[in-house]
Amino acid sequence: MHPIYPLDLNFLNRKEAIAAYLIPYKGGAVLVETGSGSTVKELSQNLWKYGLKPQDVTHVLLTHLHLDHAGAAGWLAMQGAHIYVHPVGEQHMKDPEKLLSSAKRIYGDKMDFLWGEFLPVPVDKLSSVLDQEQIVAGDLVFTAIHTPGHAEHHISWLFEDTCFTGDVGGVRMPGVLYLRLPLVPPELDFDKWRQSLTRLSEIGFQNIAPTHFGIYEDAQAHLRLAKQILDENELWMESTFTNEKPIELLRELYMAFLNEQGTKLGVGEETLKTSEVANPSWMGADGLLRYWNKHRR
Ligand SMILES: [Zn+2]
Numbered sequence: 001m002h003p004i005y006p007l008d009l010n011f012l013n014r015k016e017a018i019a020a021y022l023i024p025y026k027g028g029a030v031l032v033e034t035g036s037g038s039t040v041k042e043l044s045q046n047l048w049k050y051g052l053k054p055q056d057v058t059h060v061l062l063t064h065l066h067l068d069h070a071g072a073a074g075w076l077a078m079q080g081a082h083i084y085v086h087p088v089g090e091q092h093m094k095d096p097e098k099l100l101s102s103a104k105r106i107y108g109d110k111m112d113f114l115w116g117e118f119l120p121v122p123v124d125k126l127s128s129v130l131d132q133e134q135i136v137a138g139d140l141v142f143t144a145i146h147t148p149g150h151a152e153h154h155i156s157w158l159f160e161d162t163c164f165t166g167d168v169g170g171v172r173m174p175g176v177l178y179l180r181l182p183l184v185p186p187e188l189d190f191d192k193w194r195q196s197l198t199r200l201s202e203i204g205f206q207n208i209a210p211t212h213f214g215i216y217e218d219a220q221a222h223l224r225l226a227k228q229i230l231d232e233n234e235l236w237m238e239s240t241f242t243n244e245k246p247i248e249l250l251r252e253l254y255m256a257f258l259n260e261q262g263t264k265l266g267v268g269e270e271t272l273k274t275s276e277v278a279n280p281s282w283m284g285a286d287g288l289l290r291y292w293n294k295h296r297r
Contacts, residue, residue, distance in 0.1 A: 043072060067114075069166060070118075150184070247289060253285075
């Protein structure tokens, strides 16, 4: 088994909020996820700890193009890495203008502070990856599993007995088994998400490595809980959204619902806070409202 090193990108000075995963091999290193443009310094420092430079990264496997996962891909391509994405995300990596303008609508003038620079990836440094396609780096083999639900262009990467689940497996912090699912607009889809979780369960790998945060050896229990939490969220939406409420109130109610869910599972306050940084609840309320208007109204 090859060692996998979680790199803590120390996002907004929070430990264990955003990870990139490092797998060194004879010819260099593979990185699953890149963190954001605002954490490239931390990324370099982390690589340095393992005796590596950014120029040693040969392959970057992205789960999807959200800014906390793929924000430094263009920068890594400039250092020489080749970037692998879902076919639906390829165009946005070449020309991130559209992606960035929709992110700007969400984050406004905090955009640069939060996410830094999102550079485009040159065409000759970019490949799209089909479902079940394998990427080989030296003696390492990674398999792409297309897993929509959180985003249409989401890939989970299977490597030996570990699966890097990006956001589709939810957000988990070390400690008690507790998950939050980032139900973000605009592509949230409960049915596709459920199918993706079932598919991941059926593969039967032992370790699960969500980008937020860490590697856990109880992948099956994790995925079961993810499905349960997905169902609970959908039920909550159905009972809450039936009569019209302003978004501010929905955001408040949703945060209360998540905190109650967490407390029931025995989660401490610090973990709830880090979950909130990695996966803000207001965005979940917005995602649910968008989904409700699109699919249920
Ligand atoms: Zn995401």
